[in-house]
Amino acid sequence: MIALAVRRPARQFFPKIRHYTSRRHVPHSLEQVPNPIPNVGFYRGGTSKGVFIHSRYLPDDKSLWPRILGGIMGSPDKYGRQLNGLGGGISSLSKAVVVSPSTKEDIDCEYTFVQVGIEDQELDLTGNCGNLSSMVGVFAVDTAICAARPESDNRGRVRSFNTNTNKIIDTVFPLDERQRADLELEEVEMAGVSGLGSRIDLHFLNPAGAKTGKLLPTGKPVDVLELPGDDLAEVSLVDATNPTVILPYHELRILLSLPPDAQVDFGSDETLRVLESVRTIGARQMGLEPAAAQPKIVVVQPSHMHDHTGEDLVARALSMGVPHKAIPMTVGLCLGVAAGIRNTVVERMLRGVEKHHSSNGVILRHPGGTVEVAAVWKGDQLESASVVRTGRRLMQGSVFW
Helix, strand or coil: CCCCCCCCCCCCCCCCCCCCCCCCCCCCCHHHCCCCEEEEEEEEECCEEEEEEEHHHCCCCHHHHHHHHHHHHCCCCCCCCCCCCCCCCCHHHCEEEEEEECCCCCCCEEEEEEEECCCCCCEECCCCCHHHHCCHHHHHHHCCCCCCEECCCCEEEEEEEECCCCEEEEEEEEECCCCCECCCCCCEECCCCCCEECCEEEEEECCECCCCCCCCCCCCCCEEEECHHHCEEEEEEEEECEEEEEEEHHHHHHHCCCCCCCCCCCCCHHHHHHHHHHHHHHHHHCCCCCCCCCCEEEEEEEHHHHCCCCCCEEEEEEECCEECCCCCHHHHHHHHHHCCCCCCHHHHHHCCCCCCCCCCCEEEEECCEEEEEEEEEECCEEEEEEEEECEEEEEEEEECC
16 A cells, blocks of 8 residues: 655644734743743754743743743653653753744844753753754744745745854745745655654854854864873864764773773763763863753764764764763764864864765764764854754643643
């Protein structure tokens, strides 16, 4: 039997919403925050899911946010499952995005990404989420915060400003006849997500120095970290889209004192302890105070060392202290940028290695599949980092906190 693909009928998104330009109704206390909060989106972006909220419903005082966002996600949860909310018990499913009209010239909307704690209500606002960034423009158009800028081939562009990193991100996606995002096209298959979806092009403009102000925070492509017990680790510390500690796989094997034929168990307590030590010391070397979500750490090795021939690198990343089931997209983008910086551990791995694909980007193998990332350089100046994502509207309506 042959299944015929049928386009779903066009839907009405948040039909009662009008353009929100006034801030006069923003709540100043928890008592003034509506419960439930209306006009909320629950969207998948890439390999993450999150709650999207218009800023007009939240207090400007972010110290009041943990009670609200924690309540929405089901945190704190000592069982780690977030059954009492919309979270899913892992970092990629415990996220929120607060979107607002832009106050800046040539910017369509602004947004703040929030990583919500699972066993506690701690909020981490130190970095951005690449996956959910792909749906910021969709939500902004759905809620009439802005309109998409028309492009060729019935596509639209939304330019957003991320307040976590003070960086600009462009999203480009197909439009339907109502000039809303059409996410039902069977254009792209994405690793870790079942089925096909519309192509969403995600461009991080001038992504260098997202938190430290420098692409290489220490000024060097490689740093040697001094770890407890007189151990040393050679890493690259790169800040593009998010600051990231890049550790070669063979360095991790040495730190774990593994025999030649043994492979790293990324789920073991000892491996996680060593990686957290490398991450926190790398953070301080970058001039950052380590937070739960930032900087990220990723372990990389050439794909030919892992019996893969269609990719360039094999990457294993941690998020909030646990192995990620795919790869945080900002980490993937950071690896794509690092590949273009002379003498980083990534560039050394790829130097002189024959590619088995025709792409100009870097193809990464991660636990959920593969992803291609690309960086655009003008001489020594990093202009952008890009990746293709898909997304889906899962639910729109009111959410209780």
